[in-house]
Amino acid sequence: MKLEAVELRRVALPLVSPFRTSFGTETTHDCVLVHVVTDGAEGWAECVAMERPAYSSEYADGACDVLRRWLVPAAQALSDAGELTAEGFAPAVEWVKGHRMAKAALETALLDAQLRIEGRSIGERLGSVKDRVPTGVSVGIMDSVPALLDAVGAYLDAGYLRIKLKIEPGWDVEPVRAVRERFGDILLQVDANTAYGRGDADHLAQLDAFDLLLIEQPLEEEDVPGHALLAQRITTPVCLDESIVSAAAARDAIESGACEIVNIKPGRVGGYLESVRIHDVCVELGKAVWCGGMLETGVGRAPNLALAALPGFTLPGDTSATKRYYHQDITREFFIEDGHVAIPTGPGIGVEPDPDVLRSVTVSSQWLRS
Structure with a gap:
């Protein structure tokens, strides 16, 4: 070439x-x-x-x-x-x-x-085993709990299978409680984006009452030992995002007890080839993975979908439909159907601007x- x-x-x-x-x-x-x-x-x-x-x-x-x-x-x-x-x-x-x-x-x-x-398609190259993947949605921090409940209700009505709530100090226990009480036994998880410190362990333990799938990246990305300590004090599974920058980092974090689940974002780890290596490490060590999102256009969303179709991706990811973020994307539109989004099958990433x-x-x- x-x-x-x-x-x-x-x-x-x-x-x-x-x-x-x-x-x-x-x-x-x-x-x-x-x-x-x-x-x-x-x-x-x-x-x-x-x-x-x-x-x-x-x-x-x-x-x-x-x-x-x-x-x-x-x-x-x-x-x-x-x-x-x-x-x-x-x-x-x-x-x-x-x-x-x-x-x-x-x-x-x-x-x-x-x-x-x-x-060949990127799905063939990476090792995808599905033609569509279950999809969740990430819900940002809202101005009020009623606004949050309205947003979550709309996403559930649209067919999303899992809700992820962004949290931060002052916007955590009560919003999560409200969503769980309103919508019952939905798949629910939270994402802190490093907003907390080691001293917040007792506060974060209050989230254990809500039967969450996971709490994502509660502490600073460098503080892998802190996540291991937190994991001993809460029952909600800890998921790492920003801390996982390579397959070696994933192995170290898992073996230290810092996480039970890994969020793989291809851009964060250096690409799709390294993403597959992280996936393989997690499968080897018996840990679940899922595919996160960074508000991607269709150019980034298409290969994320192919990655999320690997066998170790057992949790719904942030591979949402186009309309979640854009009225008009630069590629063809991605739709949600029965809680799933189809993977492009054309050569390469399967889409073009x-x-x-x-x-x-x-x-x-x-x-x-x-």
Whole structure:
């Protein structure tokens, strides 16, 4: 595969409604799309780095910089040597510390192009075993409990099989209690996005009364030992998100007792190939995994669905329908049917941006040519 050009395209899509978490409120989804042109096919991917370094240390401008200055030139060097493959990209940029979201975006775009040349889908490449996956929905922090109950009711009516509530100090026990009392025995979990500290263990133990599937990332991402201590003091299973950056990190966290469940976000861990390795570690150690989301457009949602169809993904993920976030996406729409979303089956990631829609939401574009 010969690399001819790479486009870094910044887009901004208005969200259906503001999405509030402990690290801020999003009203638009601002992201970087990576578009590669090879001698055999084109490939697309979405970089999930946010506009601000709030979820992680990565952010969109920084991702563009590291792509432009180091990652794309590294891919070009592989191409010039006749050695460019998606599988060979990560080893070639291992010397670049961190920047997993930027690495994931370019690797995925290369993988999309490579699979299109081969006439294979990403589901075939990753090892998907289903043609559709059960879907849950993530509900942001609301202005009031009644507003939260209205939102949850609407999502249940739409067919979502699992509800995830964002929580933070001051918005946790009472909202969760209200949802459980109103809607009964639904699949319910919470996500703290690192909003708590070790001293909050007794407070978080109050959530044990609500029979939650899991509590996701309650403490800072570096505090894996703190999660192990918390897991000994609460009965709600602890799930790690931000702390899991690789298969090695997943093994260490599980073996230390820090988590019972792992949320795999491909961008956070460096791409879909590393995501499969994390999945395999969790299966080996008997732990459940599920696929998280970062408000992705269809370009990012499509391969997430394929990943969520691997056999170890036994919990509904955040692979929601298009209408959960966008009135108009840049790819074809994804629908929820009987609580499930179908996996694209075409070559590569199975979707492509609509040129007219893409043009209308583009903020900037830069081409890097060989």
